[in-house]
Amino acid sequence: MRQNPSFAMTDVGEIRRLIEHHPWVTLVASTPDGLVASHYAVLLDESRDDLTIVGHVGKPDDAILGLGERELLVVVQGPHGYITPRWYGDGPAVxxxxxxxxxxxxxxxxxxxxxxxxxxxxxxxxxxxEDGRGLYRAPNDAAFVDRLAAGTVGFRLTPTRVVGKRKLSQNRPVEVVDTIIAGLGDGPYANPSLAAEMQRAADARRPAGRA
Structure with missing residues (x-):
């Protein structure tokens, strides 16, 4: 992912938040047969405070990805959406x-x-x-659990390279950002999750006491 200093996300806490809220990821590996991608849910390693994640794949995806033998790229995707240039006001825009x-x-x-x-x-x-009906529990059947576990391979990944990017119109004036957030909140381009993320980023950039 090409990085732009204006949009770089380097804070470990923010990237952890991204993983926590968007755990469905894409796993990509370069193999002798070409690029391979799989999709699984991951969790932050509860024993660590860095960006270490844990997860599992179903067999034979472990062999297809070369899990544990070669570099794995984990792509975490948060809120995203289209931004119309009509929100930018007068002047050329795309x-x-x-x-x-x-x-x-x-x-x-x-x-x-x-x-x-x-x-x-x-x-x-x-x-x-918890949904009012109680928490689902796996069947209390050792043989069933053993068969389930045998069909999966768990992994822990402590990344050696991290690239985080948060492109939320930080290069636009405050009033334009507010217009975009309002446009994403309702109407044909409604995208509440992206609007909320932009609002959170905008609030963090504003001087204290300024609404």
Whole structure:
């Protein structure tokens, strides 16, 4: 991902927030047969405060990706959407696309079967949640759980390269940013998640006490 200093996202806390809120990622590997991509959910490693993630793939994706043997690129995609030049006011302008994304690269570590099971449990707890009917629990059947775990391979990735990008019209005047946020909030270009992300970034840039 080409970086632009105006849009660089380097704060570890912000990238962790991105991963936490958008855990469905793309895994990309360069293999002897060409580029391969798979899609899985990941979690931040709860024992670390950096950008280490854990997850799993179903077999034979581990072999297809060369998991643990070669570099893996993890693409995290946050809110994104079309920005019409009509929001820029008078003057020449072109459409663009605002987005938040991060690329994590490194050679993953393969988890032990016990570690993999713990990650699978965490994934269920993370996405099942309490909904008034109680939390879903995996069947209390050791043989079933063993078969489930045997069909997956867990991994831990501590990235050796990170590129984060947050392109949210930071290069535009404050009043234009406010117009874009309003346009994304309602109407034909409504994109509430992108509007909220832009509002959060805009609030962080404003001097204290200025609304």
């Amino acid at each position: 459409p663009t696309w605002n987005f938040v994304s991060a690329h994590l690269s490194g050679i993953p570590e393969i988890l032990t079967p016990e570690e993999n099971l713990r990650v699978l449990d965490r994934l269920v707890e993370r996405f099942e949640g």
